Amino acid sequence: MTFNIFHKKTSQIALLLLTGFLPLGCVQGQLTNTSGHEYRNGMVVCAYPDASQAGLTILQKGGNAVDAAVAVQFALAVTLPEAGNIGGGGFMVYRGADGQTNTLDFREKAPAMASTNMYLDSAGNVIPDMSLYTHKASGVPGSVDGMVTAHKKYGKLSWAVLLQPAIDLATNGFKITKHLANDLNRNQAIFKKLNPGKIYLLKDTPWKEGDVLAQPDLAKTLELIRDKGRDGFYDGPVADALVAEMKKGDGLISKADLTNYHAVWRNAITGNYKGYKIITMPPPSSGGIALLQLLKSVEKYPIQKWGHNQDSTVQVMVEAERRVYADRSKYLGDPDFYKVPVDSLLNPVYLNARMKSLNWNAATPSTSIQPGAFVGYESDQTTHYSIVDRDGNAVSITTTLNDSFGSKIFVAGAGFLLNNEMDDFSSKPGVPNMFGLIGGKANSIQPGKRMLSSMTPTIIEKDGQLFMVVGTPGGATIMTSVFQTILNVIDFDQDMQQAVTSKRFHSQWLPDNVEIEAGALDTLTRQKLEKKGYKIIDYRPIGRVDAILKTKWGYYDGGADPRGDDTKLGW
Incomplete structure (x- = not known):
């Protein structure tokens, strides 16, 4: 049998009773069921x-x-x-x-x-x-x-x-x-x-x-x-x-x-977000740098208070995304061929300065956003x-x-x-x-060079212990999907399956729009954002996140994306 944990209290009681491991179980992600299965001895979450x-x-x-x-x-x-x-x-x-x-x-x-x-x-x-x-x-x-x-x-x-x-x-x-x-x-x-x-x-x-x-x-x-x-x-x-x-x-x-x-x-790129250590991929992935830029850009804002996918939360995330994708267009490439200014891109002073142009009353047109400038620096199925x-x-x-x-x-x-x-x-x-x-x-294309990628495989620690393993396909939407999934857990207190299942949105500087999954924004939130000048476009499903969360009780809680055939298995 598979032991299904639906509530925190049930989990606590169950953990007192279980002494070894939970038997093999399989759950394919379904939009109508966000409850998780937790396992002691290991977990695999993948696309088939x-x-x-x-x-x-x-x-x-x-x-x-x-x-x-x-x-x-x-x-x-x-x-x-x-x-x-x-x-x-x-x-x-x-x-x-x-x-x-x-x-x-x-x-x-x-x-x-x-x-x-x-x-x-x-x-x-x-x-x-x-x-x-x-x-x-x-x-x-x-x-x-x-x-x-x-x-x-x-x-x-x-x-x-x-x-x-x-x-x-x-x-x-x-x-x-x-x-x-x-x-x-x-x-x-x-x-x-x-x-x-x-x-x-x-x-x-x-x-x-x-x-x-x-x-x-x-x-x-x-x-x-x-x-x-x-x-x-x-x-x-x-x-x-x-x-x-x-x-x-x-x-x-x-x-x-x-x-x-x-x-x-290559050495991992690491950073911190609200006490969590982010371990992610360096160039030629653009994803790791972009993810850390996104997290640090929104860290000072009270998005937990504002709420999940509410207008102020969406606005600050979209504005951060536009600036980060603009930086990506100029500064990221294969580090074996091009000097990537990693330290400059991740400098908190630089990121804070980039967000100062945010106008709460109106969308920042992408045409007015350019890649940032540094002193002494020159120039996805x-x-x-x-x-x-x-x-x-x-x-x-x-x-x-x-x-x-x-x-x-x-x-x-x-x-x-x-x-x-x-x-x-x-x-x-x-x-x-x-x-x-x-x-x-x-x-640019050069013989033997690795092409830039948006792939963002990431591992997160909390207090020196494993906390989360996360990533997704999705081309240009990879970085924002991982970004949102992390915020869903850390800021919005969702379990792993809920965080993966939650509806997503995406903006990438150019084109100048915000793509949303069906049901990602309620009618009032969408109207508020559109009045500020955000062009919102209904979009197909975004990403297929597969992730694992280590709970505070030491169990593995998986999230298999219901947008595909993604499956989580544990024992």
């Missing part, structure tokens, strides 16, 4: 039920959080083809049970043959869709090297054991959900158009919930990765197939690019999973192909999708990418 099960199985076998992350990553490559991947890349934030932290950058890189103006025509204009749905849209994949690197440093169980759940899912197939069936059906035409002669994810009749999806070519690729580790992907038959696919489509990735790719360990093991080791990992199903192009014979991460570079200064984000010199 079978992948969550793969991670939990590894935890139950004695694996740690990183072991489970490896299993989840490869299982998602099978069960969540629109975002899970071996052909993309991502970021990992790690916190050990001893409090030690680290981050791993396995973001994709521009091929050696890439060039700054590669997506411009002879007149200097951006060529439509070239950075999105062609072989030239793909950066050198980092996911496999990232998992190998993470496992080498922190893993406990054997590599082969961690790959087997994904291999079984690809070989035997799995029952697809309604969400996945709809996604596959929507993309049938473009799959056929961009993949002549290939049959991956295609079906003569519409996909429906419960259909079994097997992927034999992908299974063979995963077996090679299981047996040969990194060389199973970056060398041998899989590498040959990837390079052959590039040549067939006039792409840029070479065998040398694959050989030379390596994930990079994604998926996330959060895991904690019984010892308290925690990982927050966000990975991506960029667009849903990436470039929509499969590697013939190997069965996996290519990313279209090159669109995350600034193809031309001032021209937005697919998410409407503006970039400049800091994020």
Whole structure:
């Protein structure tokens, strides 16, 4: 049976009675049910039920959080083809049970043959869709090297054991959900158009919930990765197939690019918000810096008193978001190629000065907001999973192909999708990418450079102890979704499932509007904000947050986003 904790008092009594752990349970997020399940020995929250099960199985076998992350990553490559991947890349934030932290950058890189103006025509204009749905849209994949690197440093169980759940899912197939069936059906035409002669994810009749999806070519690729580790992907038959696919489509990735790719360990960026320590991802993620800027920008305002999604709360958050996204457009990029002014961007004096122009009577037009100036300085489809093991080791990992199903192009014979991460570079200064984000010199295309990302995997401590593991997909909305989820818990006293389920809003400087989910604002709040000049636009669901909260009683309370098939499992 699954022990369901609905009330604080019930929790306290239950904890006096329980002596070991709570039995295995599974809850998929549902908008009508925000009650949580709490577990003692570990938890996995990710975007697909079978992948969550793969991670939990590894935890139950004695694996740690990183072991489970490896299993989840490869299982998602099978069960969540629109975002899970071996052909993309991502970021990992790690916190050990001893409090030690680290981050791993396995973001994709521009091929050696890439060039700054590669997506411009002879007149200097951006060529439509070239950075999105062609072989030239793909950066050198980092996911496999990232998992190998993470496992080498922190893993406990054997590599082969961690790959087997994904291999079984690809070989035997799995029952697809309604969400996945709809996604596959929507993309049938473009799959056929961009993949002549290939049959991956295609079906003569519409996909429906419960259909079994097997992927034999992908299974063979995963077996090679299981047996040969990194060389199973970056060398041998899989590498040959990837390079052959590039040549067939006039792409840029070479065998040398694959050989030379390596994930990079980087020091976490840390900050404080109301007594909580925020541990998050440094550049080339823009998410970590942006999250800390957002939190510090609103810290002095009494948003708890004003209330969740009330007009003053929304106004101050939107104004902070506009200023932070303006800074992102100028100052953030790959730190191996560009000097990112981290200290200046996170300086409290600078952030306070940025917020001084807030006018409570009227919206600040985005056209009047520019990136901040410093003395002496010159010039996302994604998926996330959060895991904690019984010892308290925690990982927050966000990975991506960029667009849903990436470039929509499969590697013939190997069965996996290519990313279209090159669109995350600034193809031309001032021209937005697919998410409407503006970039400049800091994020220009250069060979071997990692493109800027919005991914924001984050871990939070309270009084030196693990408190929260959080992250989300969502392109440009990632940073604001993580921001709101954190505030929902710390300032608005929501439990983890409530914080993840709560309706969200988003603003990003340009375009000059505020996007809201249905029901995010009540009618009066919306009217108040519109009278001040805020352009509010009804928007599709924002983000798919997966998070874990460690309660004051020492249990893990998960939040699985009801906007997708996200699933939390614990024991």
